[in-house]
Amino acid sequence: MNQQEFIAWNHRMFKKYNNERLYYHPNPIVRWIESLRLKKILGLVKLNPKDKFLSLGCGEAYIENRLSSGQLYLLDLSVEAIARAKHKMVGRENVKEIKIGDALNIEYPDNFFDFILCSEVIEHVLDYNRLINEISRVARPGAQIIITIPNEKKIDFIKNLLIKTRVFSILFKNIPVKQEWHLHEFDLALLKKSTAGKLNILTAAPIPNIFLPLRYVCLLKK
Numbered sequence: 472m473n474q475q476e477f478i479a480w481n482h483r484m485f486k487k488y489n490n491e492r493l494y495y496h497p498n499p500i501v502r503w504i505e506s507l508r509l510k511k512i513l514g515l516v517k518l519n520p521k522d523k524f525l526s527l528g529c530g531e532a533y534i535e536n537r538l539s540s541g542q543l544y545l546l547d548l549s550v551e552a553i554a555r556a557k558h559k560m561v562g563r564e565n566v567k568e569i570k571i572g573d574a575l576n577i578e579y580p581d582n583f584f585d586f587i588l589c590s591e592v593i594e595h596v597l598d599y600n601r602l603i604n605e606i607s608r609v610a611r612p613g614a615q616i617i618i619t620i621p622n623e624k625k626i627d628f629i630k631n632l633l634i635k636t637r638v639f640s641i642l643f644k645n646i647p648v649k650q651e652w653h654l655h656e657f658d659l660a661l662l663k664k665s666t667a668g669k670l671n672i673l674t675a676a677p678i679p680n681i682f683l684p685l686r687y688v689c690l691l692k693k
Contacts, residue, residue, distance in 0.1 A: 477597060478548060484652040485549040490530050490591065498642055504685060508619060508678050511688040512590060513537055515617055520565075522585040525609065527574045527602075528592035532556035541565060541586065544579070546572030575601045582611040590619040594653045599665055607669045607693055616670060616691040622677075622684050623656040629685070659687050666691060 472480065493505045512534060518524055518541030526535050529545040530552050536559050543566045547553050553571050560566050572578060574589070574596060587610055593599050606616060633639035655661070659675055666672060670691040677684030 481595070482549045482551060484595075485530070485547075485552050488647070488652050489552070489555075491533060494533060496646075501643065501646070504679050508590075508686055508688060509534060509537075511676050511678065512588070512617055512619065515615075515688070515690050516586065516588070518586060523567075523583060524586045525577075525579070525584045525588070527577070527587065527589045527606070528595070529553075529556050529569070532559045532569070534588070534590065536560060536563075539565070542567045544584070545569040546574065546577070548573055575605060577605045577609050579609050581608050583609050585611060585614050587614065587616045590617065591621065593618060593620060593662075593665075594623070594655045594657045597654065599655055599657075603665050603669055610693040612693060614693045616693065617688065618662065618666075618691060619686060619688045620657040620659070620662055621653070621686055622658050623650070623653065624658055625683075626685055629683075659684075659689075662687070662689065669693075 493501055496502050516538060518538065520540055522541045524538065524541040524543050526543070526545045529535055529547045532545060532555070535543055535545055535556070545556055545560070545566070545568070547556065548571065550571060553569060557569050560569060574592060575598060587606055589606060593602055596602050610616060630639060633642065663672060670693055672689055672691050674690045676688045678686040678688060
């Protein structure tokens with residue numbers, strides 16, 4: 472699909488599958504997993520007042536709304552996402568910019584940001600290698616980056632078990648049997664491969680735990 476088709480498709484997917492449906496999901500297991508991911512991310516974000524913080528694919532700014540320090544720059548490709556983010560962040564003095572933006576073509580100078588968040592985004596873009604290149608370009612030397620990913624194979628394995636027992640649609644409403652918004656099947660091995668030589672992975676925390684790693688919250692450094 473071309474860029475305009477992708478933008479329109481991504482906008483439809485956001486309206487259908489935005490993250491807030493998971494944060495407030497009727498199933499407490501889903502809410503618990505999302506709360507662990509959020510807690511881990513916030514525990515890694517240590518910002519000084521002058522630090523420039525970029526959120527790529529900010530969505531509704533659910534995470535960013537909890538950051539009280541730093542100079543915040545929020546980007547998302549969806550018009551709907553940016554409208555919701557602006558509404559949620561209204562009046563926040565540490566917000567520098569909230570705008571529609573393409574993570575594959577970040578309109579900021581080289582070596583500009585001290586901290587970058589890219590949470591549950593890399594699997595949605597057309598070219599994840601280009602995304603990593605752009606993150607590396609706009610991050611200053613020594614900058615910290617958080618990338619979170621779904622562990623797709625493990626998630627699909629659990630889904631298939633629940634589908635066979637016919638309880639998936641009952642327990643996990645509004646969660647698709649087949650993930651239609653993900654363009655790439657990510658796991659930790661693919662993230663390591665795509666960041667090699669560009670960003671160093673310092674930690675990779677499994678969510679909810681090492682025995683059931685459905686997601687990874689990774690701290691990287693340029």
